[in-house]
Amino acid sequence: MGKIYLPxxxxxxxxILNGVTVHKYFLKDHNVNNITxxxxxxxxxxGVTIHNTExxxxxxxxxxxxxxxxxxxxxxxxxTHYYTDDLCAWQNLExxxxxxxxxxxxxxxNMQTIAIECIMSGESGAENIKARDNAARLAxxxxxxxxxxxxxxxxxxxxLHVKDGRTKLSDTANxxxxxxxxxxxxxxxxxxxxxxxGFKKQVDGYIKKLGGSSVVSSGTFMVRVLDPALNIRAQxxxxxxxxxxxxxxxxxxxxxxxxxxxxLWGKLKSGAGWISLGSKYVKRI
Numbered sequence: 001m002g003k004i005y006l007p008x009x010x011x012x013x014x015x016i017l018n019g020v021t022v023h024k025y026f027l028k029d030h031n032v033n034n035i036t037x038x039x040x041x042x043x044x045x046x047g048v049t050i051h052n053t054e055x056x057x058x059x060x061x062x063x064x065x066x067x068x069x070x071x072x073x074x075x076x077x078x079x080t081h082y083y084t085d086d087l088c089a090w091q092n093l094e095x096x097x098x099x100x101x102x103x104x105x106x107x108x109x110n111m112q113t114i115a116i117e118c119i120m121s122g123e124s125g126a127e128n129i130k131a132r133d134n135a136a137r138l139a140x141x142x143x144x145x146x147x148x149x150x151x152x153x154x155x156x157x158x159x160l161h162v163k164d165g166r167t168k169l170s171d172t173a174n175x176x177x178x179x180x181x182x183x184x185x186x187x188x189x190x191x192x193x194x195x196x197x198g199f200k201k202q203v204d205g206y207i208k209k210l211g212g213s214s215v216v217s218s219g220t221f222m223v224r225v226l227d228p229a230l231n232i233r234a235q236x237x238x239x240x241x242x243x244x245x246x247x248x249x250x251x252x253x254x255x256x257x258x259x260x261x262x263x264l265w266g267k268l269k270s271g272a273g274w275i276s277l278g279s280k281y282v283k284r285i
Contacts, residue, residue, distance in 0.1 A: 004032045006068050011090070018141035018206060020134045021088040025067055027079065028094075033071060038079050038098035041111065045095075046169070047152035048139045049102055049113040049159065050199070052189035053083070055121040059277035062119040063090035082138060085119040086130035087136055089284075099236065102159040103185065108169060109159030114142050120191045136199060140206030147235055149212065150204035151256055151267065155179040155196065170271040173220065173255040192255075208259075223266065223282040225249050230281055232273040236265035243273040251285060 011023035063083035067090045081093045102109025107178050118135035120128045155217040158179040161167050167178040180196045193200050233240040236258035254266035264277040
């Protein structure tokens, strides 16, 4: 039997996530052509990866068209979680499934992040602004839902640099550098990278509105620990997992800060986690 080409799709369900209309249409439930699918995620989720995909000429609902093209076998091996444009988003994969978008094989981009393809063009205008805003809203929702922050936001290009060994996940002080550094294979998301920090702040603002921890600074500074047993948390929250304890009252470099209510947290350059920056715990030096 030859390949089956699907007509215009009708979503299985529709919901509103942080202001974004999301049409659920899982590939696994409509796989008439038996395209290959990524496995379910076996390792912890570490963030959200942002991509750009080109706006389609004379197409109103780009996400539906890309979803249909995937099932028709016209997207090669690309499998993303969400296609998002100025109108809405189409969810192709369960959040618990890996993706095939980051070109890092079985690396952390494909295996440990949720992928959002933001459909834009190189032109200015309201449609591109709204598409970017929808991607920011959706990213914020997914990060907040999973107890993460805008510090857990990555570009496709970042994973290419990780794959090539130019950086690694533990180098938390230089994530934004490698998210935006040019790569010979692909610079993606092409239309968001030039304002990557602005996009992260946009996502951060939506996370804060959802009641999550807000990363408010990426400046680097030093603190002297005053507490004889200062907990290191996995995330900037009193309820987050304790990764370790600082007992030496030494000096440490902070690469990002975040607020949880009235508590200010600092992210350690080592990548070990977050510590409280309260005056009874540390002193800035």
